[in-house]
Amino acid sequence: GDSVTQMEGPVTLSEEAFLTINCTYTATGYPSLFWYVQYPGEGLQLLLKATKADDKGSNKGFEATYRKETTSFHLEKGSVQVSDSAVYFCALRNNAGNMLTFGGGTRLMVKP
Amino acid sequence: DTGVSQDPRHKITKRGQNVTFRCDPISEHNRLYWYRQTLGQGPEFLTYFQNEAQLEKSRLLSDRFSAERPKGSFSTLEIQRTEQGDSAMYLCASSPDGATNEKLFFGSGTQLSVL
Numbered sequence: 596g597d598s599v600t601q602m603e604g605p606v607t608l609s610e611e612a613f614l615t616i617n618c619t620y621t622a623t624g625y626p627s628l629f630w631y632v633q634y635p636g637e638g639l640q641l642l643l644k645a646t647k648a649d650d651k652g653s654n655k656g657f658e659a660t661y662r663k664e665t666t667s668f669h670l671e672k673g674s675v676q677v678s679d680s681a682v683y684f685c686a687l688r689n690n691a692g693n694m695l696t697f698g699g700g701t702r703l704m705v706k707p
Numbered sequence: 708d709t710g711v712s713q714d715p716r717h718k719i720t721k722r723g724q725n726v727t728f729r730c731d732p733i734s735e736h737n738r739l740y741w742y743r744q745t746l747g748q749g750p751e752f753l754t755y756f757q758n759e760a761q762l763e764k765s766r767l768l769s770d771r772f773s774a775e776r777p778k779g780s781f782s783t784l785e786i787q788r789t790e791q792g793d794s795a796m797y798l799c800a801s802s803p804d805g806a807t808n809e810k811l812f813f814g815s816g817t818q819l820s821v822l
Contacts, residue, residue, distance in 0.1 A: 639800075692763070
């Protein structure tokens, strides 16, 4: 079945550091890929998405590129802020189904 | 847009009791999903509604679990004869039909603790 694997956290960075959170997936066909973010005390919300190979999703300074050859969708940000502290979830939706399959989440802590 | 609302926020119950959670999706969102999230894990899909029709159910959804969406608006998730392993955050999400249906809007969840 479909699965998503993320790097384990927590990831602790200083403000303005470069961020990478690795995500790889296993799926049949050509899934759509997502990053969701969960800020403290809030529900999950979509951060960015990519629907086909080589697409780049971007939002709020975050980027991720759909790499079919490596089955990866790594999240990057050039300069993190304290307000980026949250849990980040990589997810996929197989075009044959209606639900999202999530990775285990990676907690990011950014220190001033 | 008031967002997805879930009630209650927290529920503590004793093993063997029945519990029911409610989800009010964003109005006009035809699709409604239930997920379960345990500590340190990502959300796991439980079930999906298109309007009032329950179209998909996960193997995780044992016969003690039942979900309804009687009028295609709010939904309820009932767990009968709760077990300690049912302790988790139960998340509800909704989305519209069409090309934008890949963006799910999540509620803040109901945290269930079974003692």
